[in-house]
Amino acid sequence: MLRLNWSILTFFLLVVIFVQFAYYYFYSIPYNGCSKCPKHAEQKVEAPVYVAPQNSTKLKRRRIHIDPDGERANAAFVILARNTDLNGLQKTIPQLEARFNGKFNYPYVFLNDVPFTELFKNEIRKLSKSKMSFGTIPKEHWSYPEWVNVTRADECRADMDRRRIIYGGSLPYRHMCRFNSGFFFRHPLLDEYEFYWRVEPSVEFSCDIDYDPFLFMKKNDKKYGFVIMLHEYWETIPSLWNTTLQFMEANKGLVTDKNSLDLLRRPDGSYNGCHFWSNFEIASLDFLRSKEYVSYFEYLDKTGGFFYERWGDAPVHSIAAAMYLPMDQIHYFEDVGYFHNPFYNCPANPALQLNCNCDPSKNVNNDHECFRIFREVKQRRPQLPVFLFLLVALIFIHFYLFYRAVPTEIDCSKCSETKTAVASKQGRFTRNSAPGKVKAAIVILARNSDIDGLNHTIPMFEQRFNHKFNYPYVFLNDVPFNERFKSAMRKLTTSKLSFGTVPTEHWSYPSWINVTKADEARKSMEKRDIIYGGSLPYRHMCRYNSGFFFRHPLLQEYDYYWRVEPWVEFTCDIDYDPFVFMKTNNKDYGFTIMVPEYIETIPTLWDTVEKFIEEHQQIIHPKNTLKMFRNDQGSYNLCHFWSNFEIGSLRFFRSGAYSKYFDYLDKKGGFFYERWGDAPVHSLGVAMFLPREKIHYFEDIGYFHNPFQNCPANPALQLRCSCNPKKSESLNNDCLNRYLELYRSR
Incomplete structure (x- = not known):
C-alpha cells in the first residue's frame, strides 16, 4: 500500500494530500505489532442495531421494531431436509419462530431428494402458521452428470474414506454440496422470491431478532450475509482454487474490479482456506441466478471436482461472493445468535446481549484468522463523511504533529518487554519429576x-x-x-x-x-x-x-x-x-x-x-x-x-x-x-x-x-x-x- 515520503512534498501537497492519506492510514489500518504494543481502537462492523435513547444511562432491552408500513421483502426460508430430520426441525423451527418469524411470518420452502411423507408435512405444519411449501429435487440435480467418470469417482471416495477425510466416503454429501452450489435457487418453488435464509435441522437461534434481516439486506443493497467464517478442510478441495484461477483467467470480463478477493487470497495469490459457513446464509437469489455466478458454477461442475474431490458449497459460495461482490455488499450479522454443532456466533456487544441467552466467549469468530481478515478488509474503506470534514477543517499542523508522533508500524523490538526477555527471566518451566526416562x-x-x-x-x-x-x-x-x-x-x-x-x-x-x-x-x-x-x-x-x-x-x-x-x-x-x-x-x-x-x-x-x-x-x-x-x-x-x-x-x-x-x-x-x-x-x-x-x-x-x-x-x-x-x-x-x-x- 502507498506510503508517502513527507520530506519531498511541498507545503501545499502536505496540506491537501497528506490530510487525506494520513486519515486513511490512521483510521482504517490497524496497527501491526506484538501483543504488548498499542493498537488503535477497532471500528465496529456495521450492524442494524436498535440504539437506546441518548438520555438513557442504563442498558435497556431493545423494543421490537416492525416496519410501520408493514413492508416485507419477497423472501423465504429454505430448508434442505430428509424425512428423518423431523426431530431436528421440531427443535429448530420453534426457536426461529420465537426469536424472529413469529413476528414476520415469512414462508418456508422445504426441499428433499425424495418426496416428503405426509407424516413429515403434517408435523412440520404444526410448528408455524406461515405458508409452507414442500418440493422434490429434480433427479438431474441429485445424481451424477453425464461427464463424470463414475468409476473414478468411486475410487476417489474410497481413497478419501481410507484417509478418514470428513464425509470423504459419502456420495449423498457430494450430491448435497453440488445441489446447494448450483441448483437450489433454480427450484420452481423459489422462482417467486428475491432473498432466501438457509436453515438446517438441529441448529439453534439464541438471540431475539427484532428487525427484518431481509428488508435490511434489500434496503442496504446487501447481497450476501453470514454469521461464521472458518477454514475449509484442505483435503476436500485440493484443486478448487487453481480451478477458480483458471476460470478467472478465461473469463476476465466477469470478475468485478471492486471484488472482495482479499478476503480469501494470500499475498502470494494462494487460497487462505477461509469461507463463510454456509449452513447459515441470508442472500440474494438474483445474485445466485446471475450470469456471472451460473458461469462459475458450470465451469466448476464440468471439472467433476464435486465428485472426484469433495468440494463443498461453502467455499464455492464464498469464492463467488468474493469474485463478484464488493465488500459493502457482504454483511456480517453480528447480532444473530446462532449455533451449528460445534460452533457458535454470539454477540459480544452488551446491548445486543440483552436479547440473547448465549455465551459470547464461545463465539468462534473471536480472534479467528478468517474473521480477522474479514474485519481488516472491511475497515480499509475510508469513512467518507469524516474524511470530507477533515478536508475542510484546515487543521494541518495539529494533525501532522499528532500523526508523526504515532508510528503506523510498531517495531516490536522496541516494545517494553518481549516474550523472549520475559521467558529468560522466568527460566524454564519444570515439573516435580524424577530424573531419567521411563519405558x-x-x-x-x-x-x-x-x-x-x-x-x-x-x-x-x-x-x-x-x-x-x-x-x-x-x-x-x-x-x-x-x-x-x-x-x-x-x-x-x-x-x-x-x-x-x-x-x-x-x-x-x-x-x-x-x-x-x-x-x-x-x-x-x-x-x-x-x-x-x-x-x-x-x-x-x-x-x-x-x-x-x-x-x-x-x-x-x-x-x-x-x-x-x-x-x-x-x-x-x-x-x-x-x-x-x-x-x-x-x-x-x-x-x-x-x-x-x-x-x-x-x-x-x-x-x-x-x-x-x-x-x-x-x-x-x-x-x-x-x-x-x-x-x-x-x-x-x-x-x-x-x-x-x-x-x-x-x-x-x-x-x-x-x-x-x-x-x-x-x-x-x-x-x-x-x-x-x-x-x-x-x-x-x-x-x-x-x-x-x-x-x-x-x-x-x-x-x-x-x-x-x-x-x-x-x-x-x-x-x-x-x-x-x-x-x-x-x-x-x-x-x-x-x-x-x-x-x-x-
Missing part, C-alpha cells in the same frame, strides 16, 4: 498416504519436546508400510522408529457380527449425513484403538504411550517429561481436550455400559469418576476425553478390568451396528476403573486438532507458546468444567 513410546496409527500430515506434525513435536528426550516412535498400519513412508519418517527424527502391521483379526469383522445388518446400518447413517456414518475403515479404526492397539507386539516392552496423529500441532514448548510426570505421580490417563460426542453415533453405548456395570460391580473402582459423565438424571452427558491426544498407562489398558469391559462392548456389535468411537469408550473405561487422582489434564500442553485446540491461559505458561488462549476449547467448556469440579472437590 514409553509415541504411538502413531497412520497410512502410507499420511506422509504430508506427519511431515507437518513430527518436526513440530520434535522441536517442542522429543528432541530433548528421544522417546521412540511406533507406527502402526492395517497394511505394511512402504519403503517411501519409512524413509520419509526416518528423516524427521533421530529417535528409534518401529513400523508394525495390524493383525487382520484386529481390523476386520469378528465372527459374531451380522455383516448384512452392519452394511445396512452404515447406509442408513450415511443417508442421514452422520459424520463418518458410512465409513467401514473408520469403524475398524475405532474398534482397534478401543481394544487392540495396546496388545501389539511392538508395544509389549513399554509401560506408557503418547498418541499422536497426522496434521495435529503442538504449540507450546514442553520442558519436562510428561511420561516421568505420569509415573512419578501415579497417573494412568492424561488428556488435553474434552468435548461432547455425536449422540447419533452412540445411541446405545451408555445403556450397554450401565448393563456392564450392573453385571460387574466387583471390578468397578469404589472411587470411580462416573459422576463426571452422568447428568442430573443419571443419563450420559456425552462428554469424553478427545482421544486423538492421550498419554496413558499401557498397563491400565492391558488390565483384566478394561479387557472385560472392551470384550463386553465388542460382543454387542456397536462398533459396526452403530459407530462407537474409541474416545467415549476410553473415557467411560477410565471413569469406571480409575479414581480422580489418576486422571490428569495437561493444561500446559498446547495442542491443535482441527477444529479444536488446547492453549494454556496461565501467563507464565504462555511464555512458551505460540497459541491464542482465547481460542482454547477449555474456555467455558461444560465437559472440562465437570472434570475440574470433580478434581477440586478433593
Whole structure:
C-alpha cells in the first residue's frame, strides 16, 4: 500500500494530500505489532442495531421494531431436509419462530431428494402458521452428470474414506454440496422470491431478532450475509482454487474490479482456506441466478471436482461472493445468535446481549484468522463523511504533529518487554519429576498416504519436546508400510522408529457380527449425513484403538504411550517429561481436550455400559469418576476425553478390568451396528476403573486438532507458546468444567 515520503512534498501537497492519506492510514489500518504494543481502537462492523435513547444511562432491552408500513421483502426460508430430520426441525423451527418469524411470518420452502411423507408435512405444519411449501429435487440435480467418470469417482471416495477425510466416503454429501452450489435457487418453488435464509435441522437461534434481516439486506443493497467464517478442510478441495484461477483467467470480463478477493487470497495469490459457513446464509437469489455466478458454477461442475474431490458449497459460495461482490455488499450479522454443532456466533456487544441467552466467549469468530481478515478488509474503506470534514477543517499542523508522533508500524523490538526477555527471566518451566526416562513410546496409527500430515506434525513435536528426550516412535498400519513412508519418517527424527502391521483379526469383522445388518446400518447413517456414518475403515479404526492397539507386539516392552496423529500441532514448548510426570505421580490417563460426542453415533453405548456395570460391580473402582459423565438424571452427558491426544498407562489398558469391559462392548456389535468411537469408550473405561487422582489434564500442553485446540491461559505458561488462549476449547467448556469440579472437590 502507498506510503508517502513527507520530506519531498511541498507545503501545499502536505496540506491537501497528506490530510487525506494520513486519515486513511490512521483510521482504517490497524496497527501491526506484538501483543504488548498499542493498537488503535477497532471500528465496529456495521450492524442494524436498535440504539437506546441518548438520555438513557442504563442498558435497556431493545423494543421490537416492525416496519410501520408493514413492508416485507419477497423472501423465504429454505430448508434442505430428509424425512428423518423431523426431530431436528421440531427443535429448530420453534426457536426461529420465537426469536424472529413469529413476528414476520415469512414462508418456508422445504426441499428433499425424495418426496416428503405426509407424516413429515403434517408435523412440520404444526410448528408455524406461515405458508409452507414442500418440493422434490429434480433427479438431474441429485445424481451424477453425464461427464463424470463414475468409476473414478468411486475410487476417489474410497481413497478419501481410507484417509478418514470428513464425509470423504459419502456420495449423498457430494450430491448435497453440488445441489446447494448450483441448483437450489433454480427450484420452481423459489422462482417467486428475491432473498432466501438457509436453515438446517438441529441448529439453534439464541438471540431475539427484532428487525427484518431481509428488508435490511434489500434496503442496504446487501447481497450476501453470514454469521461464521472458518477454514475449509484442505483435503476436500485440493484443486478448487487453481480451478477458480483458471476460470478467472478465461473469463476476465466477469470478475468485478471492486471484488472482495482479499478476503480469501494470500499475498502470494494462494487460497487462505477461509469461507463463510454456509449452513447459515441470508442472500440474494438474483445474485445466485446471475450470469456471472451460473458461469462459475458450470465451469466448476464440468471439472467433476464435486465428485472426484469433495468440494463443498461453502467455499464455492464464498469464492463467488468474493469474485463478484464488493465488500459493502457482504454483511456480517453480528447480532444473530446462532449455533451449528460445534460452533457458535454470539454477540459480544452488551446491548445486543440483552436479547440473547448465549455465551459470547464461545463465539468462534473471536480472534479467528478468517474473521480477522474479514474485519481488516472491511475497515480499509475510508469513512467518507469524516474524511470530507477533515478536508475542510484546515487543521494541518495539529494533525501532522499528532500523526508523526504515532508510528503506523510498531517495531516490536522496541516494545517494553518481549516474550523472549520475559521467558529468560522466568527460566524454564519444570515439573516435580524424577530424573531419567521411563519405558514409553509415541504411538502413531497412520497410512502410507499420511506422509504430508506427519511431515507437518513430527518436526513440530520434535522441536517442542522429543528432541530433548528421544522417546521412540511406533507406527502402526492395517497394511505394511512402504519403503517411501519409512524413509520419509526416518528423516524427521533421530529417535528409534518401529513400523508394525495390524493383525487382520484386529481390523476386520469378528465372527459374531451380522455383516448384512452392519452394511445396512452404515447406509442408513450415511443417508442421514452422520459424520463418518458410512465409513467401514473408520469403524475398524475405532474398534482397534478401543481394544487392540495396546496388545501389539511392538508395544509389549513399554509401560506408557503418547498418541499422536497426522496434521495435529503442538504449540507450546514442553520442558519436562510428561511420561516421568505420569509415573512419578501415579497417573494412568492424561488428556488435553474434552468435548461432547455425536449422540447419533452412540445411541446405545451408555445403556450397554450401565448393563456392564450392573453385571460387574466387583471390578468397578469404589472411587470411580462416573459422576463426571452422568447428568442430573443419571443419563450420559456425552462428554469424553478427545482421544486423538492421550498419554496413558499401557498397563491400565492391558488390565483384566478394561479387557472385560472392551470384550463386553465388542460382543454387542456397536462398533459396526452403530459407530462407537474409541474416545467415549476410553473415557467411560477410565471413569469406571480409575479414581480422580489418576486422571490428569495437561493444561500446559498446547495442542491443535482441527477444529479444536488446547492453549494454556496461565501467563507464565504462555511464555512458551505460540497459541491464542482465547481460542482454547477449555474456555467455558461444560465437559472440562465437570472434570475440574470433580478434581477440586478433593
